[in-house]
Amino acid sequence: MRVAEEEGARASAQADNVVLLFQALVKLIHPQAHIIHQIHMTLLHLQAQALSRRARSHADRLLRITQGTAERTWQALAWEANARVAFAERDLEKGRDCITKALLHTEGSEVPLATWRVHATGAELSDRMGNSGLAEYHRQLSRATILKLSNSLPTEEPLRQTFLSAAPIRRVLETSYE
Numbered sequence: 241m242r243v244a245e246e247e248g249a250r251a252s253a254q255a256d257n258v259v260l261l262f263q264a265l266v267k268l269i270h271p272q273a274h275i276i277h278q279i280h281m282t283l284l285h286l287q288a289q290a291l292s293r294r295a296r297s298h299a300d301r302l303l304r305i306t307q308g309t310a311e312r313t314w315q316a317l318a319w320e321a322n323a324r325v326a327f328a329e330r331d332l333e334k335g336r337d338c339i340t341k342a343l344l345h346t347e348g349s350e351v352p353l354a355t356w357r358v359h360a361t362g363a364e365l366s367d368r369m370g371n372s373g374l375a376e377y378h379r380q381l382s383r384a385t386i387l388k389l390s391n392s393l394p395t396e397e398p399l400r401q402t403f404l405s406a407a408p409i410r411r412v413l414e415t416s417y418e
């Protein structure tokens with residue numbers, strides 16, 4: 241039960257802090273941008289409330305909608321969201337499969353808003369599956385992407401500090417190397 245509570249707390253923190261990042265994505269020109277954003281935010285809320293069945297339904301819907309677009313960031317984030325739902329459902333194999341699919345959408349593309357999150361979730365899943373080497377690999381790639389994103393903003397830019405202080409970002413940056 242403690243694991244479910246921790247997952248709920250993490251998802252709640254993500255819901256609070258991911259809004260700024262998604263607002264930037266929503267501004268991209270795409271007819272379904274607002275729908276994708278709403279579904280993703282609802283999914284984060286449902287995960288925070290540990291409402292697994294509803295979270296699964298929303299994760300599946302997010303995946304269906306994003307796979308009909310050419311936007312690799314949304315596609316990767318949809319697979320990553322499905323991995324988190326599978327993780328919450330304790331279906332680690334499905335979670336690993338979703339992370340693999342998310343990584344396929346990030347390869348060969350410059351999609352750092354998805355890349356850092358996919359690797360962060362990949363690290364959590366790998367840790368849970370007992371593969372510390374793969375977990376550390378994912379953590380390093382997640383950290384590197386986060387730092388690349390933050391370094392793309394001027395030091396005095398308020399968004400930079402907001403980004404670096406977001407709970408999911410801090411969690412990745414503060415996790416010690418093994």
